[in-house]
Amino acid sequence: MAVHDYTLGPINIIEQLFPAPELADPGLKFVTYLDVIRHYTASSLTADCIGDPKKNKVLVGTDSGEYRISIDCDASLETLTAFGERHAKILDSDHAVKAIKGMELLKEMKVWNPMEGYPVNGSPTDGKSKWSLYPPLGLNVVGQKGLLMMHYPPWACLYKATFDNAITMNRWTQLLTCSGIASEDISRFKTIIDINPIAAPGSGESEYPNDYFPIMMASAFFDGAPDRDYIKSMLELYLSPPSLPKDSKYTLPLLICGSPLYDPQAPGWFRTAYPEVLPQNKNGTPQVNVLQTGTFKIRPNSEKETPYMIANHMIAAGVTWQCTDDASKIPNVLQYEAQDMVAATFLKIYAENPNIAPEDAKKQACQRWYGDPNGNCAPYPDDENDRQTLCALAQMDQFFNPNPPSPVYTFAEAQQRCKDAIIPNNPCFGNIKPPTKQED
Secondary structure: EEEEEEEEEEEEHHHOOOOOHOOOOOOOHOHHHHHHHHHHHHHHHHOOOOOOOOOOEEEEEOOOOOEEEEEEOOOHHHHHHHHHHHHHHHHOOOOHHHHHHHHHHHOOOOOOOOOOOOOOOOOOOOOOOEEEOOOOOOOOOOOOOEEEEOOOHHHHHHHHHHOOOOOOHHHHHHHHHHHHHHHHHHHHHHHHHEOHHHHHHHOOOOOOOOOOOOHHHHHHOOOOOOHOHHHHHHHHOOOOOOOOOOOOEEEEOEEOOOOOOOOOHHHHHHHHHHHHHOOOOOOOOOOOOOOOOEEEOOOOOOEEEEEEEEEOOOOHHHHHOEEEOOOOOOOOOOHHHHHHHHHHHHHHHHHOOOOOOOOHHHHHHHHHOOOOOOOOOOOOOOHHHHHHHHHHHHHHHHOEEEEEEEEEEOOOHHHHHHHHHHOOOOOOOOOOOOOOOHOO
């Protein structure tokens, strides 16, 4: 057992980075910011696999105008010290505080929450449109093994005070599991940097009829002058955790998530931020195509290159899938599943071989899930179990309960359906075919 105390940051700053206690589900019983900070800190310890979640003790108090944290758990003092130092660093003026500058500018220009006071979807949890600054709270602090770049966090995450309750993360967990990542390591592959760090209604329940978080918003307010270049500052920090070996060729890998048919803003921002390092089409337009991979430097003077892959938004398959005659292109459901499994496997490969070239990691992942090293074809894995996995994932996406959002079938049930199908592992035929109304 070890005990470690550290200063998190000034009260007036920290209370802008954590959501107000009254915004959370009343069932969480948050009364003050002390409760909020305690909850998210404990969640980060769990994500980092530090101590026993049932026995960890996190105390939060204030002293001399600052929040202070005390952690008592079954871990080494060295581990807790590294956690505390990085936790405070994430929330300091060189990192998350830059999001406050972006928020202030949004408010100054009167473009903060343009639909305030009106509902923008049918979710009873979301209610009327509301926005709150929401950096990656409760996620990994020191233990991540990869990073996800996404668009913005749904209000449901803030309400339940966890990213893990979102259907997007539930599906991502299933993909990581199917890639072969051990259950105890899954949390290390779920850390997110949103290009717009603002919790708001819409994602995972009902999309905005208009996009209130466009690419230019991220570029202007969270990737601007040095005092508000939030995105790149957070990328540099999270992609180089304390555990990254100094002699490592690369930083941790980055998945840039956004399907061309669903929520493409994160790849769009990446294209505007790094056009010079991206491949171009015949017209000279920089490309951010799904399964495209390569390396880039976050800043010109960054010490290491970052391997990246463009991936679908994790929930895209469940929203825009179709049963089509061409399984080599989305929105065909099997193409979606194969692309998503390649993305999950890409991270797994880097966890096992951190110095592998990204194109080689992609070839390995594509060979497994397509039976082809390039993935420019209909997926047909060499292994029968992997073919069954793609079909089972498709069944989970095709048969879905809307309220609460969840698959009708468990993975095991979906596997059995695919095994017993008239044409085994064909999710669009015969006795396991989805309802006709979904095939438009």
